Amino acid sequence: MARFPLAILAILVSPLLFSALALSKTLKRDVKALNEIKASLGWRVVYSWVGDDPCGDGDLPPWSGVTCSSQGDYRVVTELEVYAVSIVGPFPTAVTNLLDLTRLDLHNNKLTGPIPPQIGRLKRLKTLNLRWNKLQDVIPPEIGELKSLTHLYLSFNSFKGEIPVELANLPELRYLYLQENRLTGRIPPGLCNLPNLRHLDIGNNHLVGTLRELTRNEGCFPALRNFYLNNNYFTGGIPAQLANVTNLEILYLSYNKMSGIIPAEIARIPQLTFLYLDHNQFSGRIPDAFYKHPFLKEMYIEGNSFRPGVKPIGVHRVLELSDSEFLF
Helix, strand or coil: CCCCCHHHHHHHHHHHHHHHHHHCEECHHHHHHHHHHHHHCCHHHHHHCCCCCCCCECCECCCCCEEEEEECCEEEEEEEECCCCCCEEECCHHHHHCCCCCEEECCCCEEEECCCHHHHHCCCCCEEECCCCEECCECCHHHHHCCCCCEEECCCCCCEECCCHHHHHCCCCCEEECCCCEEEECCCHHHHHCCCCCEEECCCCEEEECHHHHHCCCCCCCCCCEEECCCCEECCCCCHHHHHCCCCCEEECCCCCCEECCCHHHHHCCCCCEEECCCCEEEECCCHHHHCCCCCCEEECCCCEECCCCCCECCCCCCCCCHHHHCC
């Protein structure tokens, strides 16, 4: 029996797979939902959404920003990415009828109002990116029902109220961006038990509490690398048990109301690279171990009550890590 080379087989099979996807019918539920969204969005999006079928119809390609996949005899919408196109108005509730979505990206628009509680219906969602909008009200606790979620971007909006404790129910969550909102209250202590959380940014809010409250339990933040608490109202000192967060690389405590001495144990965090202590009420001296740390590039101490002669490490610059650096 003759055998085809793999390259030739791929050339023969790929068009067949494409044709099969093209010939599949798009699930009516998803067609209806996307057309409802189309009717509610601005002209910039509607202009590029041609035809009645968002997954493509005949010679027409799928709508821009819409990704579909085959599920049996049907096509379903699995990704919706409509960003930086100046969408104005409330969050399109019809999105929550796209039950097979794994990625929803509406960032950098002008969406207003709350995130509807129906967001909890999107059980397969892995990435939810709504940063850089004008969304308001509280963060819906129903987000805690999205058990597959790995990336949650809600930064640069106008959310108020407390961080929902339900976010601690997201076992796959790796990246949590809540900075630049109007959040109040304390950080839910359950967040420290998230086994995969690598990046936590809650800077530039109105949050209170202490680091000791967050790190009192053994095994807290087992995967955390980047921890941003800057520009809030945190008080108290840096607890020695923070050294148990052994994967920490960035600790950003600038512009709070924290006080006390800097424990030498923190210098034992093996990969600590950036340490921002500036504009608090810390006192005493900086232990010598920090100046001997093999990875510590930046330690900024301005605006505290340290003893004379205490020096920073490195040449300070504002740490600006773009959200996009953590999108995959």
